[in-house]
Each structure stands twice: as C-alpha cells, then as structure tokens.
Amino acid sequence: MGGMSGSYNAVTWLLDRNVDEGRGAKLAFTDTVSELTYGDLQRQTRRAANMLRRLGVRREERVAMIMLDTVDFPSVFLGAIRAGIVPVPLNTLLTSEQYAYVLADCRARVLFISEALLPVVKDVIGRLPDLEHVVVSGRDAHGHKKLADELARESDTFATAATHPDEPAFWLYSSGSTGMPKGVRHLHSNLAATADTYARQVLGIRENDVCLSAAKLFFAYGLGNALTFPMSVGATTVLHSDRPTPAAMFGLMNKYNPTIFYGVPTLFAAMLNDETMKDARAGNRLRICTSAGEALPESVGNAWKARFGVDILDGVGSTELLHIFLSNAPGDIKYGCSGRPVPGYKVRLVNEAGVEVPDGEVGELLVDAPSAGEGYWNQRAKSRSTFEGHWTRTGDKYIRDADGRYTFCGRSDDMFKVSGIWVSPFEVESALITHPAVLEAAVVPEADPEGLLKPKAFVVLRADARTDDLHEVLKEHVKQKIGPWKYPRWIDVVDSLPKTATGKIQRFKLRDGAS
Incomplete structure (x- = not known):
C-alpha cells in the first residue's frame, strides 16, 4: 500500500467491492436483534x-x-x-x-x-x-x-x-x-494493510467464515477481528453488545456456529474453568481461535486444544500498529511464546543503548509496520519517542530463541532485576497459574528489608483450592518451574486483580499499593 498515489477510500475497498463482486445479499453483520x-x-x-x-x-x-x-x-x-x-x-x-x-x-x-x-x-x-x-x-x-x-x-x-x-x-x-x-x-491504507498481512497470510480468513470476537469493535484488536478481516473477504460477523462472559460466548457459539473465535487469555481461562459450562461446546464448526491483549499462558493454550480440539493462535498487537504483528501460525504453534513476525512486518530487539541484542538476551521490541499510525494527536514528545521513522517502539520486552521465535517478558516498565538478572513478571505469573489452586496471578517488584527488589505475587484462587501451606507450596512450585531466584518472596491472596477494559492486568496499581 505504501507510496500509493491518487485517491483511495477504505470503504470502497472494504464494502463497495463486496457488493460489486456479487455479495450484496450476503449477511455481513448480525447482533442477535x-x-x-x-x-x-x-x-x-x-x-x-x-x-x-x-x-x-x-x-x-x-x-x-x-x-x-x-x-x-x-x-x-x-x-x-x-x-x-x-x-x-x-x-x-x-x-x-x-x-x-x-x-x-x-x-x-x-x-x-x-x-x-x-x-x-x-x-x-x-x-x-x-x-x-x-x-x-x-x-x-x-x-x-x-x-x-x-x-x-x-x-x-x-x-x-x-x-x-x-x-x-x-x-x-x-x-x-x-x-x-x-x-x-x-x-485509510492501514485497514487493508492488516487484512493483507495477518488476516490473509496467518489467519487464512475465507469468505465462508463466521466470526465471533470477544474483544469489542472499539479496540484495535476487535476492529480487525470483527470488521476489517471479515469484510476483507466477504465473511459474516456475529456481534455481541454485552460483557463477554463464558456463558454468553458459549451461547453464541451454539447458536451461530462461528468458525473463528477471537478471545483474550483471561476469557479462555475463564471459559475452561467455568463449572456451570463444563459440558458447553464451542460450536461444531469452530476451526481456529486467536488470542491477543497479553501473552497466552502455555497451560491455557494446551488445555483449550485438549478440550475443544482447536488451536489458539497467540499473537501480539497494539493500538499504535492496529493489529497483530507477531504471531503463532497454523502448523507453527508453540504455546508459551508469541511466535514469529507476521509476513510484511519487520521486528528487532534492542537494549537501552539502542543496539540490537543477540538470541537469548532480553531487548525492547521495535516494529517496522505497514499499518503503523502516523502519530499521537497533540502529543509531539510521545509521538517522537514512539514512532521513530520506519520503526515503532512497542514498550514490550522480548527474548528471541535460536528458531526465531519471540517470547514475551513484560512491559518495559514492569520488568525488574533480581540479583542482577532481569525477571519477567509474566514468566512468574505463568508458572503460578500452572498450579491447580491458582486461577489468576500478578507479580510486581517489592523491596526486601535490605532494599533489594524481589518478586511479590497477588493470586486469585480457584473456588475448590486447598489453602493449607499454600505459600510454601506455591514458592516451591515456581522454583521447580522456572528457577530458584524467581520465586515470589511474598504471596497475597486477593479476590480479584485490577485490569484495563481489555483485560490486561494493571500491575502499576498493585505496585503503587505495594510500595
């Protein structure tokens, strides 16, 4: 799309083209009313x-x-x-x-x-x-x-x-x-850019797909899922105006038989854990699911695949870049990592000095994206520090393995060092939720009596969790999973975790409360 001249209106391509190609009578959107x-x-x-x-x-x-x-x-x-x-x-x-x-x-x-x-x-x-x-x-x-x-x-x-x-x-x-x-x-060119890259080349969306997105249309993720992508091929979308609860999602799946379900990690976990829905089906035509918003824990991906026989493509996107730019793909899935760059996107990992880091070292992710926004409105300084020419800074820390796969370590402002080694809150959280007692977890740095930072965990327990010796059991569990220095020194049991509307954990609120 870059360097295009002449006029181009996104609606001509997204909508009028479908009518011109004979899909005028085809269902585009239904909202149950x-x-x-x-x-x-x-x-x-x-x-x-x-x-x-x-x-x-x-x-x-x-x-x-x-x-x-x-x-x-x-x-x-x-x-x-x-x-x-x-x-x-x-x-x-x-x-x-x-x-x-x-x-x-x-x-x-x-x-x-x-x-x-x-x-x-x-x-x-x-x-x-x-x-x-x-x-x-x-x-x-x-x-x-x-x-x-x-x-x-x-x-x-x-x-x-x-x-x-x-x-x-x-x-x-x-x-x-x-x-x-x-x-x-x-x-105008950004909508088609996301459809030509992720939707066509990773998701493989087709005209006979029926799409259901838990993420709403006002989110960049939901807008692609439920509007840009289906309209790019003349598919059909089921819209849901209420909160995306497990019961609501399973109900729509049974009624409309979607072929693609777009979710977020907290919802996939809740759908798997909802006792009242344990016999629920995910429709009988579901062929693929996607997840974004935050990294999908390996345990959730494996449990979903085991229960419904359908993979979840875990990916990473942002409002600034409009949709997913790093993703697992059909036939190339490794749960617990964010996959590889989406065709059409270039990525690099840099350290604090802006120098590229080798495989196995943590760096901030920069993306060269055909769908990048042109900047923030009336926020010149923030635009300059985020949109650097071809490259957009994501503010996410990643590590790349020898196979070229990227694994999320945390937001740049959520990472902290313990004994001189970077600790990813997400890694500790992922280890905690593999324990059968834990439903959700959030990890933040807390200073010990010597003023050194150590991990502190906030956990939401499952309804049937046994709580005797819980602190010691969970600490040992994390040590076994990811290494002895990363275990949480303190564990608070809470009823719920603070989250954004997208379901992302707001660790800064826990940090502010902790300090």
Whole structure:
C-alpha cells in the first residue's frame, strides 16, 4: 500500500467491492436483534454520510462513537469514513471524566452513543464547546437525535469522498496502562494493510467464515477481528453488545456456529474453568481461535486444544500498529511464546543503548509496520519517542530463541532485576497459574528489608483450592518451574486483580499499593 498515489477510500475497498463482486445479499453483520447484508450496509453508510453532511460536519473533522457492538457501529464508522470524516470509537467502559477529557481532546462535532451509555456522559455533554449534536442508537433518544430516524430521512446515494491513502481515516485512543489515553491517527491504507498481512497470510480468513470476537469493535484488536478481516473477504460477523462472559460466548457459539473465535487469555481461562459450562461446546464448526491483549499462558493454550480440539493462535498487537504483528501460525504453534513476525512486518530487539541484542538476551521490541499510525494527536514528545521513522517502539520486552521465535517478558516498565538478572513478571505469573489452586496471578517488584527488589505475587484462587501451606507450596512450585531466584518472596491472596477494559492486568496499581 505504501507510496500509493491518487485517491483511495477504505470503504470502497472494504464494502463497495463486496457488493460489486456479487455479495450484496450476503449477511455481513448480525447482533442477535438486527442484521445487515453487505447491500444493506452499503445503503446505511451512504445515509450516514449524508446525515453527517446535513449536521454540518466537514471533511477531516472528528465524530466520536461511544457505541456498543451492534449493527449500528459499522454503519456509523464506515459512513463517516465514506464522507472523509474521521470517526473516533471510544472505549465503552470509561468514566465520565475520561469521556470529558477525550471528547474535548478530539474536538468531536457529533457524538454517536448507545442509549444504555447515555447516563455516563449526560453531565459532561454541556461542557464541550465543539460538540454540536448527540445522536442516540436505541429506542429512546432521551431528547437527543435518534439514529434510526436520522438515517431514515436520508438518501442512499452518496459520492464517496476522494480521500488520499495517507489521510487519517479514523482515530483510536490507546488505553494506556497508565495516564490519560492518547489518540492514535490511523490512515485509510492501514485497514487493508492488516487484512493483507495477518488476516490473509496467518489467519487464512475465507469468505465462508463466521466470526465471533470477544474483544469489542472499539479496540484495535476487535476492529480487525470483527470488521476489517471479515469484510476483507466477504465473511459474516456475529456481534455481541454485552460483557463477554463464558456463558454468553458459549451461547453464541451454539447458536451461530462461528468458525473463528477471537478471545483474550483471561476469557479462555475463564471459559475452561467455568463449572456451570463444563459440558458447553464451542460450536461444531469452530476451526481456529486467536488470542491477543497479553501473552497466552502455555497451560491455557494446551488445555483449550485438549478440550475443544482447536488451536489458539497467540499473537501480539497494539493500538499504535492496529493489529497483530507477531504471531503463532497454523502448523507453527508453540504455546508459551508469541511466535514469529507476521509476513510484511519487520521486528528487532534492542537494549537501552539502542543496539540490537543477540538470541537469548532480553531487548525492547521495535516494529517496522505497514499499518503503523502516523502519530499521537497533540502529543509531539510521545509521538517522537514512539514512532521513530520506519520503526515503532512497542514498550514490550522480548527474548528471541535460536528458531526465531519471540517470547514475551513484560512491559518495559514492569520488568525488574533480581540479583542482577532481569525477571519477567509474566514468566512468574505463568508458572503460578500452572498450579491447580491458582486461577489468576500478578507479580510486581517489592523491596526486601535490605532494599533489594524481589518478586511479590497477588493470586486469585480457584473456588475448590486447598489453602493449607499454600505459600510454601506455591514458592516451591515456581522454583521447580522456572528457577530458584524467581520465586515470589511474598504471596497475597486477593479476590480479584485490577485490569484495563481489555483485560490486561494493571500491575502499576498493585505496585503503587505495594510500595
């Protein structure tokens, strides 16, 4: 896609091409209440583009989306892109103050919001000078504009904006395990870049696939899983607007028989451990699963394969790079590692001095990606330290083995040295959860009486766990698994671990509490 000249609008490739190729009557999205064929979606996106024009939004301006995963999401998201207007999908789990910050930061002219989420923003809407309209997806607009009515007023003919392939098409805010979110500007060419690389060459997505993603559309991971990838081949997506509980996922699997299920490690573990679902089937057409968000523990991958007969492709992606750039692949799976670079992506590992490290040494991962964002909005210093020309810094520490496979060691700010040797919190956590008593674990550094850092663990136990001598048993278990100096010197049993909306453990909150 690089160096393309002339005009290119992502919607022409993602959507109109499917209709031109004869898939107009094929089901594109269903959300258990409504469904849209590719032809319906084409008409809805044209109406949405006309509606945005009527509401006075011009090319390159932003509109925000705080929308649950229903068929209205692709209609609004792709409708804006069709008009050359920039949609900004936001995490549906933020607080009022976070919404106030992000809506002001992106200067959204229109807010599209699901009815159920209105209460969280009702007090901040009046404080946003750039926001002119609120459009509600749902039955009752509560005094605002109602999306269904607004769309119904419009014509379904619209001349798609002649955007440039290097022009921002949409923004995503990176959840940031710390601090306020940062707006990543993604280009029109970036969607196809993820489909041509990971979706086509690793996942092997095909036209007859039915996709189900636990990760929502507002996440970079979910957007690829449930919108870019299926639309790139004319496949079908099942959307789920509620929380992705094990019961909900198994229910959708039995009802819709997805062929691809996209999950995250905490959900795969919960689905395997949910006693009430122990006889649940993962549908009878499931052919592959993917995992991202954080590294998939080896024990979870093996248990899933044993129970359902289907592999999980563990991979690594980021909001900045839009989707997965390191991954296991069908026929090349090693549970416990992140696999190899996705075709089309180059990676390198460097030390603190920026020098490449040899196999077997820990380094920070840098990626040369065709799908990299062009930078953060209004955050020049952070853009410069993350997007370095061709290379994007991930902030993740990895180690590469002699076979060219990469294994996650931790976030650069989560790693710590014990007796002069780097310790990966993730490695200790993975060892802990292989013990039958432990459901989840998080590890942070804690200073001992001499002021030296040692691992401290927080564990969530399984319901049936025996707790006598637990501390000693777990310490010994970790020593046997990964080496004597890495065992947790302190172990706190807790009811739950702090997590981001994506299910990533927020170790910094445990660190702050620990120190």
